Amino acid sequence: MNTSKPISIIVAIAENYAIGLNNSLLWHISDDLKRFKKLTSGHTVVMGRNTFYSLPIRPLPNRKNIVISDIIEPIEGCTMAYSIEEAIEKMDSDNDNFIIGGGSIYKQFFPFAQTLYITKVHKEFEADTFFPTLDMRQWKLEESTPMLPETINSFSFSYEVYKRV
Numbered sequence: 727m728n729t730s731k732p733i734s735i736i737v738a739i740a741e742n743y744a745i746g747l748n749n750s751l752l753w754h755i756s757d758d759l760k761r762f763k764k765l766t767s768g769h770t771v772v773m774g775r776n777t778f779y780s781l782p783i784r785p786l787p788n789r790k791n792i793v794i795s796d797i798i799e800p801i802e803g804c805t806m807a808y809s810i811e812e813a814i815e816k817m818d819s820d821n822d823n824f825i826i827g828g829g830s831i832y833k834q835f836f837p838f839a840q841t842l843y844i845t846k847v848h849k850e851f852e853a854d855t856f857f858p859t860l861d862m863r864q865w866k867l868e869e870s871t872p873m874l875p876e877t878i879n880s881f882s883f884s885y886e887v888y889k890r891v
């Protein structure tokens with residue numbers, strides 16, 4: 727499949743590529759949530775059904791929410807897509823579309839993403855969901871902003887932006 731639609735992935739990843747456990751996130755970083763809101767507001771966000779139901783507020787306000795599922799029942803306030811192809815069809819053509827998870831959706835959209843907004847959490851976590859390993863021959867690190875731990879028992883993290891080479 728080929729697409730000219732602008733597709734970005736936004737994700738928070740541990741040092742061991744862990745992203746989730748028991749359909750929950752592995753950490754709470756309030757600055758990262760603010761950054762997520764700032765980057766994605768006014769845009770289309772695309773997610774799998776598990777991630778949709780893990781959101782505290784759903785659908786995410788001020789964004790077009792595309793939810794991918796094999797289940798036919800529509801979810802109020804969301805645009806449903808029953809395949810990756812259908813999700814791409816329903817994306818904006820000239821405004822960034824953000825893939826927001828989870829594991830299965832990141833994996834399937836990874837070949838189509840031109841930009842990765844990664845919050846790199848500088849710690850390893852036990853998890854059941856992981857992000858694909860980055861092949862650094864295919865990605866160029868354009869920005870890296872180190873961030874201090876938010877609390878005394880917390881961990882440092884970095885905001886990284888990669889562009890496909």
Ligand SMILES: NC(=O)c1ccc[n+]([C@@H]2O[C@H](COP(=O)([O-])OP(=O)(O)OC[C@H]3O[C@@H](n4cnc5c(N)ncnc54)[C@H](OP(=O)(O)O)[C@@H]3O)[C@@H](O)[C@H]2O)c1
Pocket residue numbers: 736737738739744745746747748749750751773774775776777778780794795796797807808809810826827828829830831832834855
């Ligand atoms: N660290 C982060 O930045 C981040 C971000 C988001 C999520 N997460 C974590 O990721 C985990 C959830 O990931 P997940 O992989 O379990 O679930 P998911 O990707 O959110 O959703 C999986 C579901 O999406 C639907 N789906 C996937 N591919 C499809 C396709 N090609 N066609 C039709 N439907 C499709 C299926 O729904 P049906 O069963 O309805 O068919 C599938 O069960 C959670 O732990 C969450 O907290 C982490």
